[in-house]
Amino acid sequence: DAKTTQPTSMDCAEGRAANLPCNHSTISGNEYVYWYRQIHSQGPQYIIHGLKNNETNEMASLIITEDRKSSTLILPHATLRDTAVYYCIVRAGGGVGGTSYGKLTFGQGTILTVHP
């Protein structure tokens, strides 16, 4: 799976949009971009994923550049409860078989702190 690069930490004011960047310059055509977050003492929580089109759900929006080498997770109205470590993960897609099928590879992530 392709490697990702994220800033170590970011701050955001409550009520403002949080924009978390991720670089994945070596992503290949069948690899998806996934975002997870981990709030202290809980398991990683799925946020959103996409292949090449922008995606939106009730939690966030995912903007993927046209060349797919980078993406941005947007939390439109950050709250204090959004303080967490956010992980951008590239995951192989399509087909069955191979040792990498299905698994996620976590990096260090971005520590997002939302302050009042």
Next chain:
Amino acid sequence: EAGVTQFPSHSVIEKGQTVTLRCDPISGHDNLYWYRRVMGKEIKFLLHFVKESKQDESGMPNNRFLAERTGGTYSTLKVQPAELEDSGVYFCASSQGGGQRRSPLHFGNGTRLTVT
């Protein structure tokens, strides 16, 4: 829908003892994964079941770790004998089977294992 359930939430054992962790995936999810996070390190993949079969066990650290998923439902991860370096948080995750648009992994809240 019930999420991924892990038991126990905490376990403290002495070096040399045996511990068995249990994971109940989301009902109907064929894929089951074990991950762990040791102190100060990233979340690391251990292994992946598809139903009752081990699809990928490349992350298992050594033969003191044994994972089973009899009947393709719940899974157990046994550590025997436990060593100090096995301390950490063990996460289980599950996902639906197959498809081009990768089904996301849903994680439990983990078992915090402390070996003294």
